[in-house]
Amino acid sequence: MVTIYDIAKETGYSAPTISKALNGTGGLSVKTRDKILKAAEALGYKPNMAARSLTTKKSYLVGVIFEDADMQRGFEHPLFGGIMNTIRTEMENSGYDLIFLSRSLLAKKRSYLEHCLHRNVDAVMIINPLSVDEDLMELANSEIPCVSINYIIPGVPSVVTANVDAGYKAGKFLIEKGHKKIGYISGSFTQYNLAAKERLEGLRKAVDEAGLEFDESNIEYCAKWTRALGYEAMKKLHEKNPQLTAVFVANDNMAFGAMEYLESIKVKMPDEISIIGFDNEQASEFITPTLTTFKQNRLTIGKLSSEMLMNRLVGIPVHDCVRVQAELVERDSVKDLSK
Structure with missing residues (x-):
C-alpha cells in the first residue's frame, strides 16, 4: 500500500x-x-480512512434520517430524491460519506441517538421524519450537529420552502386570471411540518387582499398526500361547492387525483375548473391539460442544508431557519377568465 x-x-x-x-x-x-x-x-x-479516523477522532460519516409515511413516495418524491442527490454530491466533495439511520440496529429496536453513537457519525441530516417525538428530540439535544429539511425541529437549524409566499403567489395568479371562487385541497400537517397549512395561509392572504370570500367550505383536508385522497377530496369539494372555478392543491400527486375525478364526471379542465399543483412532478408536463404548478428549488435546498451542516461541524454559527423560494411554472390547467 x-x-x-x-x-x-x-x-x-x-x-x-x-x-x-x-x-x-x-x-x-x-x-x-x-x-x-x-x-x-x-x-x-x-x-486509509480507518487510520485517519483514529487520528482525528472523526468517522467522516454523515447520518441521514429519511421517512415518508405521509407522501408514500420514498426516493421517487420529486423534492426529496433531488435533494438527496445534491446532498450526496456536496458531502462527497467535503470528504464525507452518507449512512442511513433508523430506529433499529442489528434487528433490535434502538433510538436514533444510539444508532448514531454505534455508527460514530459526525453529524446528521434530518429529512422529513415520521414525527418530532422524544426519540428525535434526544438526538436534537445531543452534541451531534444536526440540520433539518422540511421540518421545523426545536433547536435544530432548518431549510424549508417559502410556503406562505408560494400560496400567496398561487392566489394572486388565479385572481389576476379572473378567478373569484377558489378552493384548496390540503395535505396533512403538524406543528413541525407546516407546508400544507402555510400554503393555505398564503392563499388566504391573497384572497383577503382582493376582498373575495373564502371560508372553511372551500377547503378539503387529506390525511396523507396521495393521489387517491386527492380524488376523494376533489369529489367532496365539487359536490358541496360546484361554483368553484379554481382549486389550488397542496401537491401534484393529489392534484392528479383531483383531475382524475373531474375527468370521470366530464368536467372540462380548465374551461370549467382550473387547477394549480405543487412540486412540478415530471408527469405534470405530460398530462392533459398540462399542470400549472410550483417548482421547489432542490439544488438550493440541498446545497444550503449541506453548507449549514458543514458549518455546524466546525462551530460556525448558522441561521435557525432558511426559507427557499418556489417558482410558479405556468402551463395549461388554468383558464384566463379576465379576458
Whole structure:
C-alpha cells in the first residue's frame, strides 16, 4: 500500500507537508499542492480512512434520517430524491460519506441517538421524519450537529420552502386570471411540518387582499398526500361547492387525483375548473391539460442544508431557519377568465 512517506520520497517534501496537501489544509502554494496531488495520483495513493479516523477522532460519516409515511413516495418524491442527490454530491466533495439511520440496529429496536453513537457519525441530516417525538428530540439535544429539511425541529437549524409566499403567489395568479371562487385541497400537517397549512395561509392572504370570500367550505383536508385522497377530496369539494372555478392543491400527486375525478364526471379542465399543483412532478408536463404548478428549488435546498451542516461541524454559527423560494411554472390547467 502506498503511504504518505512514499509520496514524500517521490517529491522531496516532508511527510507533514504531504499530509497538508492531501487533507487540503495548511498554507501551501498552489504549485506545491498540485505537485503532491499529481504524485499521489500517479503512485495510486488511497487514504486509509480507518487510520485517519483514529487520528482525528472523526468517522467522516454523515447520518441521514429519511421517512415518508405521509407522501408514500420514498426516493421517487420529486423534492426529496433531488435533494438527496445534491446532498450526496456536496458531502462527497467535503470528504464525507452518507449512512442511513433508523430506529433499529442489528434487528433490535434502538433510538436514533444510539444508532448514531454505534455508527460514530459526525453529524446528521434530518429529512422529513415520521414525527418530532422524544426519540428525535434526544438526538436534537445531543452534541451531534444536526440540520433539518422540511421540518421545523426545536433547536435544530432548518431549510424549508417559502410556503406562505408560494400560496400567496398561487392566489394572486388565479385572481389576476379572473378567478373569484377558489378552493384548496390540503395535505396533512403538524406543528413541525407546516407546508400544507402555510400554503393555505398564503392563499388566504391573497384572497383577503382582493376582498373575495373564502371560508372553511372551500377547503378539503387529506390525511396523507396521495393521489387517491386527492380524488376523494376533489369529489367532496365539487359536490358541496360546484361554483368553484379554481382549486389550488397542496401537491401534484393529489392534484392528479383531483383531475382524475373531474375527468370521470366530464368536467372540462380548465374551461370549467382550473387547477394549480405543487412540486412540478415530471408527469405534470405530460398530462392533459398540462399542470400549472410550483417548482421547489432542490439544488438550493440541498446545497444550503449541506453548507449549514458543514458549518455546524466546525462551530460556525448558522441561521435557525432558511426559507427557499418556489417558482410558479405556468402551463395549461388554468383558464384566463379576465379576458
